[in-house]
Amino acid sequence: MHFFKNRRIFTSLTSLFFIQLILILGFVYFGAFVNSNVDVSEPFSNGNIKFINKDSVDSSKSNKIHHQYSTPTFMKLVNNDQFSNHFLRIQKEVTISSDITEKLHLQKICFKEGVQAPIELTRASHDVNNKTEYYSDLSACICQPEWHGHACSEPEIIWRAFIASRQPMSNPPKIIKHPHNVFYIIEGVTSINMETLEIQMLELINIVNLFVICDLIKVEDSSILMKHQMNKGFLQSFKDQILLVKDETCSSGNVYRQMKKILGSQIHPLDVLIYGHRDEILNRKAVKYLKWHSNWPQPLRFRLKWNVYGFFFQHPDKTVISSIACQINVFEQIYGSDANKIQSNQNSPTIITVGDLNHIGGWFCEFCHQPIDIIRKLHLDSKIITNKSNDPLKETYHRKPIINIEFVQNLIQHGLYIDGKLQLKKLQHYNDVKYFSPESVTKDRWKFDNIVSNFFSKWDDGLENDDDY
Numbered sequence: 001m002h003f004f005k006n007r008r009i010f011t012s013l014t015s016l017f018f019i020q021l022i023l024i025l026g027f028v029y030f031g032a033f034v035n036s037n038v039d040v041s042e043p044f045s046n047g048n049i050k051f052i053n054k055d056s057v058d059s060s061k062s063n064k065i066h067h068q069y070s071t072p073t074f075m076k077l078v079n080n081d082q083f084s085n086h087f088l089r090i091q092k093e094v095t096i097s098s099d100i101t102e103k104l105h106l107q108k109i110c111f112k113e114g115v116q117a118p119i120e121l122t123r124a125s126h127d128v129n130n131k132t133e134y135y136s137d138l139s140a141c142i143c144q145p146e147w148h149g150h151a152c153s154e155p156e157i158i159w160r161a162f163i164a165s166r167q168p169m170s171n172p173p174k175i176i177k178h179p180h181n182v183f184y185i186i187e188g189v190t191s192i193n194m195e196t197l198e199i200q201m202l203e204l205i206n207i208v209n210l211f212v213i214c215d216l217i218k219v220e221d222s223s224i225l226m227k228h229q230m231n232k233g234f235l236q237s238f239k240d241q242i243l244l245v246k247d248e249t250c251s252s253g254n255v256y257r258q259m260k261k262i263l264g265s266q267i268h269p270l271d272v273l274i275y276g277h278r279d280e281i282l283n284r285k286a287v288k289y290l291k292w293h294s295n296w297p298q299p300l301r302f303r304l305k306w307n308v309y310g311f312f313f314q315h316p317d318k319t320v321i322s323s324i325a326c327q328i329n330v331f332e333q334i335y336g337s338d339a340n341k342i343q344s345n346q347n348s349p350t351i352i353t354v355g356d357l358n359h360i361g362g363w364f365c366e367f368c369h370q371p372i373d374i375i376r377k378l379h380l381d382s383k384i385i386t387n388k389s390n391d392p393l394k395e396t397y398h399r400k401p402i403i404n405i406e407f408v409q410n411l412i413q414h415g416l417y418i419d420g421k422l423q424l425k426k427l428q429h430y431n432d433v434k435y436f437s438p439e440s441v442t443k444d445r446w447k448f449d450n451i452v453s454n455f456f457s458k459w460d461d462g463l464e465n466d467d468d469y
Helices: 002-037 156-165 191-204 223-232 234-241 252-266 284-292 328-333 339-343 371-383 392-399 405-414 439-443 445-452
Strands: 048-050 087-095 103-111 115-117 121-128 131-138 182-189 210-216 242-247 272-277 280-282 300-308 313-327 352-354 362-366 402-404
Touching: 156 284, 156 352, 182 191, 182 252, 182 284, 191 234, 191 280, 191 284, 191 371, 191 439, 191 445, 210 234, 210 252, 234 242, 242 252, 272 280, 272 284, 272 328, 280 284, 280 300, 280 313, 313 328, 313 339, 313 362, 371 402, 371 405, 402 405, 439 445
Parallel strands: 182 210, 182 272, 210 242, 300 352, 300 362
Antiparallel strands: 048 402, 087 103, 121 131, 272 313, 280 362, 300 313
């Protein structure tokens, strides 16, 4: 009797336990479902992006950014660049006397990319003391158009920059046998900028020894997606030339200190340091000149062609001055490892600008992304927007609180800047073959077709024909 009574009690307790367990699991599942649908940091809602005051975002949540990678403690530089790959070394053995055989070894160096014709040996004779003596000389390198210097190693934009600076050069630049290492720090990269980052790197992949890419960890979008892109995208092919660091500000000083700690004694005083921002693509010829020459005036800054949405639109201001280059000793000793000290002193006559309105030092491709990524960028920028009263983005946020894909497509179609007011200048490749787009884009147009051709333009608006490219 007691057995059955105890059994009924046990059965009742067991049933009650399972009921409570089911209720608890139900509440947990419901709470998780509700939380997943009220995430205030989620930027997308029915195809629209809502700009949220960053103060309203839970700060505790924004601090829970988990990086799937760690910065290495040591990295070995890759340097397989050889002098013979870029320069012609012409040697001749000639007889300089008719009666006594006398040999003379002559040598001439020419830059392969800049030389137009093979070097020719000229020969002449004259009488000295009733004896005919022969002498030989090497003619100068015959340069291709827009190449200068004795070795044809000075591209037009560098030559024009030195001329325009009017700075006396007591010790002119010289070709060096062993090239400088080139370090390129790119600040504030996010997963949105991967296409322009690819172009930045493709332009200089055979020149730059190490790309130091700073992952802006304050941006919620950045860390995990950035590493995912690094592992699966084109960057995987160049992983030995990429150092990915993380920082809350991506300031030049912080990033440089991390780079120096990792590379140690591999960094030399005469190595070249380039510091630039995301979406800035530098002129390959200019950077290559810095790698293979010494004694060039520094620091340098670059005048970049200001494109918007793609290479088919240009901002009315035409160019921006950004990105700097100098050698390590100058960067450390004169500017205290702070690129901002160079950039904030743009009017200094001692800082030479590479590029002008006709021969650009590179490209600044602003908002050169797919419409959905432009929206994502606007969302991220709205959280770190400055208090400048003349910031066109700030005006856009207040004037149009909800921006969707249709709004962005309409801007691109009609050639309007992101503020919806400023009219952009339309560009076509056949009107500017030389500087319409970077070389890597020109060679692989179909890969970057969304920033080469305006797909949102109507035919009657003059969409360029493929045959014109």
